[in-house]
Amino acid sequence: MGSVSLKIGDGTARFRRATLCSSALHLVMLVSVLTTNLFALYAFTYAPKPSAYAIFHSVRNLSVISEHVAAILREIDSSERRLHQIEREISGYDTLDPSLPALPPELKLFLTRHPLPLGPDSRSKITEMVSSVAHSCARSSDILSQFMSYKPNVLCPTADSHLPQKLISRGCEPLPRRRCLSRTKSRQLLPLPKSLWNTPSSTGAAVVDKQMWVKSRGKNDFLIDEVLALGGGGIRIGFDIAGRAGNFAARMAERNVTIITSTLDAEGPVGEFVAARGLFPLQLSPANRFPFYDSIFDLVHTMNGLDEGGVSGMGQGQAEALEFLMFDIDRILRAGGLFWLDNYVCVNDERKRMVTRIIERFEYKKLKWVVGEKADSKKTLVYLSAVLQKPARG
Ligand SMILES: *[C@@H]1O[C@H](CO)[C@@H](O)[C@H](O)[C@H]1NC(C)=O
Ligand SMILES: *[C@@H]1O[C@H](CO)[C@@H](O)[C@H](O)[C@H]1NC(C)=O
Numbered sequence: 001m002g003s004v005s006l007k008i009g010d011g012t013a014r015f016r017r018a019t020l021c022s023s024a025l026h027l028v029m030l031v032s033v034l035t036t037n038l039f040a041l042y043a044f045t046y047a048p049k050p051s052a053y054a055i056f057h058s059v060r061n062l063s064v065i066s067e068h069v070a071a072i073l074r075e076i077d078s079s080e081r082r083l084h085q086i087e088r089e090i091s092g093y094d095t096l097d098p099s100l101p102a103l104p105p106e107l108k109l110f111l112t113r114h115p116l117p118l119g120p121d122s123r124s125k126i127t128e129m130v131s132s133v134a135h136s137c138a139r140s141s142d143i144l145s146q147f148m149s150y151k152p153n154v155l156c157p158t159a160d161s162h163l164p165q166k167l168i169s170r171g172c173e174p175l176p177r178r179r180c181l182s183r184t185k186s187r188q189l190l191p192l193p194k195s196l197w198n199t200p201s202s203t204g205a206a207v208v209d210k211q212m213w214v215k216s217r218g219k220n221d222f223l224i225d226e227v228l229a230l231g232g233g234g235i236r237i238g239f240d241i242a243g244r245a246g247n248f249a250a251r252m253a254e255r256n257v258t259i260i261t262s263t264l265d266a267e268g269p270v271g272e273f274v275a276a277r278g279l280f281p282l283q284l285s286p287a288n289r290f291p292f293y294d295s296i297f298d299l300v301h302t303m304n305g306l307d308e309g310g311v312s313g314m315g316q317g318q319a320e321a322l323e324f325l326m327f328d329i330d331r332i333l334r335a336g337g338l339f340w341l342d343n344y345v346c347v348n349d350e351r352k353r354m355v356t357r358i359i360e361r362f363e364y365k366k367l368k369w370v371v372g373e374k375a376d377s378k379k380t381l382v383y384l385s386a387v388l389q390k391p392a393r394g
Pocket of ligand 2: 254255256
């Protein structure tokens with residue numbers, strides 16, 4: 001009784017640096033918590049001596065107490081609002097204010113609140129919808145403004161083909177809706193399975209490797225058939241993280257296994273190339289949670305996707321970023337499914353230990369675990385290859 005807690009915003013603090021601002025915020029928070037708690041303590045511990053008269057007295061005085069409580073609640077409410085405001089200012093939410101004159105009209109339109117399509121929600125009392133735009137977009141408002149400056153209902157501008165990728169890499173996603181028509185050329189595509197290894201040159205010059213996974217070049221190279229056998233014939237669908245040109249998916253397609261290839265990298269229209277092969281490309285930025293349901297994949301494969309994943313702004317290769325990624329990989333794998341870490345290049349020994357430590361925490365069964373070295377032109381690199389089986393749990 002008498003403990004009062006403050007909920008700030010949606011509970012996810014977004015303070016990037018320990019700036020003066022955030023220290024001040026912490027101070028304000030601390031003072032608010034202390035004062036409200038003292039108020040509460042005073043209100044709830046103040047009680048007359050327990051005589052029959054006093055009890056009668058305090059019952060009569062309940063209204064006084066409830067007035068106290070109401071005052072405390074009002075205090076909490078206003079502190080919470082103030083804190084929320086400070087948080088918004090620090091995170092840069094308000095810089096995307098639709099009333100700012102400098103914003104392009106299409107962006108303003110996008111940011112304007114819209115009435116709920118099916119009318120106000122009677123339970124939550126919500127009447128309008130806020131456009132889904134990442135708060136980090138505000139930090140790239142110049143690129144965003146460039147991206148959103150276009151004429152609606154006609155062909156999209158050509159000059160900005162790299163802007164979406166730039167915005168995505170800065171954590172500005174989902175991209176604000178665009179009302180221009182995408183440009184597309186018709187091209188000759190081959191039927192499956194021919195299309196797997198014969199792509200029209202117009203779809204770009206991604207690297208098609210015809211050796212990998214069918215011809216071993218070292219102890220770190222596992223063969224596809226070997227790994228499929230480890231899965232006991234139960235490998236039907238899989239996900240290749242940062243699978244670039246889709247070579248892995250192509251080899252798997254030959255074995256009737258469907259692989260979705262995510263293209264985390266921004267090396268041109270890789271997705272188009274993968275699709276031209278008759279494979280499924282998925283454009284996905286590192287900050288994204290995988291858009292899949294829990295426990296659905298028989299196989300998750302990645303080469304150096306481990307270094308590219310995580311939360312943007314957190315810094316690639318950070319332990320936390322890797323942890324986020326591993327938890328998501330674990331989430332989408334089914335029990336008994338395989339995680340194939342394929343020729344992962346460890347930048348140094350510390351990195352190898354960190355990756356090992358994080359992976360081992362998930363207690364997968366190590367079906368294969370090979371640490372090898374390959375001499376580069378400059379130095380010797382440490383490679384880690386593993387096939388791990390997810391246990392059933394829960
Ligand atoms: C309520 O409590 C106050 C002391 O805080 C006292 O002065 C007052 O007489 C009480 N009122 C009633 C109606 O008992
Ligand atoms: C793939 O499926 C096709 C059609 O069902 C079948 O003819 C072929 O043998 C299968 N290939 C493999 C490698 O299982």
